[in-house]
Amino acid sequence: MKPLKTRISLLLLLLPMVLLNAQGELKSVEGYSPNIGSMVYMLEDLKDRITEQVKDLDQSQTDFLYDSNPNSIGALIMHLVSTESYYQVATLEDREWTEDELASVGVAGELNAKVNSMLKGEPIGYYLDLWDAVRKKTLTLLKTKDDAWFASNIEEGLNYHYIWYHVMEHSANHMGQIGTIKNRLPK
Template sequence: MYEWNKLLLVGEQDGVKGDFNTLISMMNYVRYTTLEAIKDISVEELDYLHTPTGNTIGMLLTHMAGVEYWYQLNTFENRDLNLEEEVKWLPGLDLDDHARKTIKGNDADYYINLLNSVREETYAKFNSLSDEWLYEQTEFGRAKATNYFKWFHVFEDEINHRGQIRMIRKLYKNA
């Protein structure tokens, strides 16, 4: 999916137009490193809970997909989750006790497919948008934000949780 010889080149991507090239370049690199962080991972390791109120790697991967899905709704459709979407995505978004009870028993392919399916939708929509869309400003919390910033935040959040994944894997190996 990711070509190593192009992964470190921020800029023009095949089939991508305008300023989306930079954004997609960075999103691709972050995703590649996330997938590398879960290479050869077992279901037991995906479900490992170091502390009773902590996160499992499976929870974090579900969270990454859920965050991206939520930002699709926020930036592409200007809406929040509906009730049906809440049932599917809130456990991963909330990372709470309900998530600890329900997000488990899946292999790495399950999470990779979840991440890939959401990302494919993101990129398909990006291809239909203009550069001007990236710079549109909307209310976001206590300030205004551009769509570009919101999508930067998606992969910034993934980087943060990838660090947690690496730490959890070390804790698992030393448990």
Template sequence: MDNLYLIKERPEYAPQIGHLIAMMDYARHTTVETVRGLSTEELDCVYDEQSNSIGSLLMHFAAVEYAYQVSTFEERELNEEELARWGAALELGDAGRARIKGHELEYYIAALDEVRETTHELFRGKTDEWLYEERDFWYNRQANFYFMWFHVFEDEINHRGQIRWLKKRVQEKLGKC
């Protein structure tokens, strides 16, 4: 993390991939700093019947990243076994509220680290040209792998805003969770 604020090439990656990894790792660092020290009770608290818990949002980050590993590096959909592990975290909502709870922060950090480590390894074998390969994506549109991986950390940044909002309110709400 010595170069946390530098978006630049990294020797183990192609140049553009190094830039992408730098942005992803910074986003993850700020996420981890945002949740540092939260208790299981705080991670499980659901602000209202439509909200997701902080813990479920953390698992969502890991699940989205895993799903994009499968989608972009293997070019396939998640199988039943993978959906059993990651489905509730991908869907969030009722499924996430029902299944993602009761874990300490270390559980979520371990899931995030495990998935990110695999992402780093998978990117080491790719070229910058691969980033620009186009595939069918949302709503019958084309996207390249660069956009898809930008979306992984863009989604995390977006939901991290929710985490920050929830974190501020969780203390007042804890008696009702």
């Protein structure tokens, strides 16, 4: 039995998560092999948290740039769409983007001033709808894979599990950037 002081400290650390209705345990999503199901849980959790953070932004907030060298929230969401689509096509379909895919979702594979200038004037729902469509396809395709595939190497020292871990942690990284931009939005 843990000492009372340790239990109280743990409770105080986890209280904000409980108050925000966050889950306190990582689960494997049914319908997927166990390791893929855990990754799906993490991908979906991050997507839900990012969506919750941005879903009510107006146009000026979606396009807001707080200095001369940042990314807008719209561009960051589109970058997440591009990243997931790229790895989806490469790892789950074993192919390259088509010209149409490159034009529609590949535009924000890299973030730079040119991309930021191109990604203006679309409502936040536009980016979230694209992400929903890409995620739906990712989830469908991941159901066709198993944990043996997930653990198999693409090349020496690089497996599919790591690639999808990268997609997940990429979302977490940009979730922090989105939070920073939201904190700088004009009041």
